[in-house]
Amino acid sequence: MKDLEDQILVRRALEADPESFGELCRRYYHSLVAVADSILLDHHLAEDAAQESLAAACRQLAKLKKQERFGPWIDAICRNIAKDILRELQRQRKPVEAYHERECDYQDDDQKAILAEALQQLPQHLREVVFLRFYNEMSYRQMSNVLGETEQAIDGRIRRAKKKIAVYLKKKGLGR
């Protein structure tokens, strides 16, 4: 089942084969956590968002027209769910920084704190590729499946993101 294309797994899932959907979940779960983490900057919340994204995808699976684009589709669902969570947190006046600090205990580590700031100042679409790349050593090909972009486009984004991070770190006296 691991070698089956997304399209086949989606079709089977729609024909009441739960294990096919399970395989899709296993295939995309880590990337969803990475995407959600890049928005929420909190690993536990990111896991919750990823799980909820899978549930939302399950409920809407019959509506997916281009079954071969399951990856980008669920990625978009996850992004939206994570943003909803973020908005809710902001509404409750709980800044993400607070979660970030509690999660990583950066107070005693200036370098990590500055790196966290560098990541936060990135635009979301750049932060997302950085998280995907470094969260679980995802290959460009895997990232391409999730984002629905070419490997070249992804490479370009990573370069731009790194450049911005490097500039920020240098400003703060870090980096070379």
Added chain:
Amino acid sequence: MKHENDNKWLDPLLERHIHREPEEFDFEKWAQKHPEEARMLRRGFEDSGRSTKTKPSEIWRFIMESKITRYSAAAVVVLAITMVLFGPFGTPGNSGVVLADVQQKIADTETMIIRGTKTFTRIGEDDDVIEINGLRCEFDLVKYSSKQLGLVEEGSVDGKLIYRITFNRPKRQAILVLPPWKKYGAMAATDEQMRLMENLSPEGIINMLLAGDHKKLGRDKIDGIEVEGFEFQQPDLFVELFPKPIFDIQTLEGRAWIGIEEQLPIWVEGDFIFGKSLLTLFNEVRLHEVNVVDKYDVELDDKIFDTDIPEGYTEFGLSDILPFIPAEAKAGAAAMGIIPAGIIFWRRRRKKKL
């Protein structure tokens, strides 16, 4: 290139900062946390997709548009309750009763006659049997079940027949008759309802319940027959089948006693809790039902399953139940679009004139 230089020192930094040892995704755990979605995956998306996305009030309006469908829905509900009590069969165990054998025997059984009771009480007051227009809702039951012909349930009080519901499988028809009021509701089953009915046969129910949990209650004797008891819970069995405004099954707990030698259910009892809905006349209701299997594989006359409308009977309608619905529930139901407000006000005006 400058970019390459950046990479050299940035990559390990970012990796240390972002990298996590990912936990493997546990699909079983996820399915437990998301039972609705897991059910959709098990049963396919045709039925459940619609039920998760459509508002109950919209479903109700849709049903109200068709008189036939309206009665069919009611019939299916009643038959579902009738039949669900014959589904306490889990996975095979090591006891004297091998449930797989029971499942097979039930599948092989052609007919059954069941006797028992059906008692509706107010929630929290077990002794307070509900009365509607002087009718105490404590029925003596007789059920006739035939794999080929269908199912009949008769409910009597003090020997007087109050209702008979007949589902005729070959004709794909059902009829509910209420002799004291000379009322009937005739129903033609749609393809979807027929499929549902297939699932709600004793065999279909068993298959559905194979996925559910059960608890062994040990051995006992009923009328000299050695039996083994099982307890089961299936609160979500019908959740997605019926819109809550029509029928809100909140919990179902059942106990079945299966003859060790016979490998067939001898005594089955169940407790349902229904929320406020049309079919409970907007009351919160507990139903305790006891079914005792009287006979297996007896010859049943085709006429028992007749769905012809008895002479002199008129069709049962929404206005027939209005007098029995509590006033506050009527207002709420009208607000939800369950009952057209016009009917309620028309009835009130008519009462005043009287």
